[in-house]
Amino acid sequence: MKLNIAVLPGDGIGPEVTKQSIKVLKAIAQEFDHTFRFKEAPVGAIAIDKTGESLPEKTLDLCKSTDAILFGAIGDPKYDNNPSAKVRPEQGLLKLRKELGLFANIRPVKAYNNLLSKSPLKREIIKGTDISIYRELTGGIYFGKKELSEDKNTASDLCEYSRFEIERITHLAFKAARTRKNKVTLVDKANVLESSRLWRRVVTEVSKNYTDVKLDFLFVDNAAMQMILNPKQFDVILTENMFGDIISDEASVIGGSIGLLASASVGEKYAMFEPIHGSYPQATNLGIANPIASILSAAMLLDHFELFEEAELIREGVEISLKLNITTPDLNTKYDHISTSKVGDFIEDFI
């Protein structure tokens, strides 16, 4: 297979972890006789510094002309506490999602058996957890009208959803449930929000096409509790943009390391793959950033093109590296100095 892949390393540890997944994808290409072509472009704070824009036109063009996008991470503290900054790294990511129509963010959360002890949660609570979160990614309060009054004393954000936006991701979630444990939990706040009541109505309607899948409802506040009390109760979680942001980050803690979690953002035409973790600026260039989330996002990329065997091989490599303690310091209690690139090398060699 021939694939053109846009690489957007972004800020902080983004570049160093992305380098490892490219390494791994190149090994896959060689082993399975594929042709993967990589083209890099800037996004985020690094793009602002270079061009004044967090998502330069050229970067967007590149993304639109390739088959898939491998994304690193963005964000820089120098913009975080500056509420009046006109340009912010995050805008690049949001614009990318919107322009490419990446309406569904898919985040698998799994408790790896050999990492159970790393979790802040008790072993018996998390063992066996296997959740797939479907977060709507191009609607809701993220993209609704924003207003700041002229005197700067009132500000607002509009959370808006249409039937169409809800339907398309709901179908994806139910289809996914069919390949899993046949259960979808809709997380909303239908006792307060009009938009949540629309979600509940539309999802209920769509669910009639999937009579083999059970549909549950959970208010977001209760979901935030249930995620810690009993994460095993969940199979597929379906939710709107902001709730998905919060609940999926909360869930990311279960497995013991956010450094292991990958995500796919998909739409009708494009697909982007990225680790869940942020740019983690304090760790930049220290060789301590865990590349596994990025490497697993490369595996999700392969899945997307139905290269299942290839993806599986990457996952095997990851499992073995975990088993053998070939991991960065965040996970490693045994060896001190296994660096980001050493982990990448190991999985490359394995392949």
Add this chain to the structure above:
Amino acid sequence: MKLNIAVLPGDGIGPEVTKQSIKVLKAIAQEFDHTFRFKEAPVGAIAIDKTGESLPEKTLDLCKSTDAILFGAIGDPKYDNNPSAKVRPEQGLLKLRKELGLFANIRPVKAYNNLLSKSPLKREIIKGTDISIYRELTGGIYFGKKELSEDKNTASDLCEYSRFEIERITHLAFKAARTRKNKVTLVDKANVLESSRLWRRVVTEVSKNYTDVKLDFLFVDNAAMQMILNPKQFDVILTENMFGDIISDEASVIGGSIGLLASASVGEKYAMFEPIHGSYPQATNLGIANPIASILSAAMLLDHFELFEEAELIREGVEISLKLNITTPDLNTKYDHISTSKVGDFIEDFI
């Protein structure tokens, strides 16, 4: 002291737990020679069934004519999955908050030493946790304009905040921090929301009046992670309405039982006290509902009127009941049949 207290037991287990706190408050009145007068009124699903309204005019009038309100819980499953219901129990609670101007919801979260093992989190993660959450309660997306398009295919909710709304709760949070560990963490989503950027700006300004208090910022998705990874890092958490709903429910899991957590909702003129847990309909009238959250909300009521000694005595009673295993089945591993009212009796006797 003479206090007129409105009692709004509400739905589900609300009535039975509220009965215990009244019992306890009566014991306090007798012991300390106070006069507490209680008047009951319906709210929630029970009020809808009786009057067609979740907050009948009479109930609101009673609340406005008393010194404080003791609230039980509201919510009934028969309304939850009916997105087109015109009247919903929750509206009563929201209207009450709005009409009484209860702009600050204060939720203490504490890990009790003799309950550490009950938590889904590991002992070393939670031991020593002592957080006070200040959630804005009468603004934001809860009360912003809601719209449903005529064809019912688009719905929206507006999240709006004004400087004034942010300032008043910010002052409360900083004053509280001064009596604690001098740290306030603002939880927001300033990298995406205009309203969050206003929060960040106003809170930063207000903080200049409290140079002895340290101010931190955390994005809500990160806060949802940090709450599990390391809850001890928090002292006072300050946040807007919806984020407060989610984060405080998440935090409620730390202590091992939501059945222990009380909250105060305060404004310029009125104050209301309630357990954090919901109406828990499945447990209604089984005698298994844990009354401690309600009893501790009565203690918060006494604190509010500076009856500190009295409040302390209730808390002591609670601690001893926990130590002696005089607790309902949710907490009790030793004895099977200690009922809601037996726990109330024990604390009453203790006083």
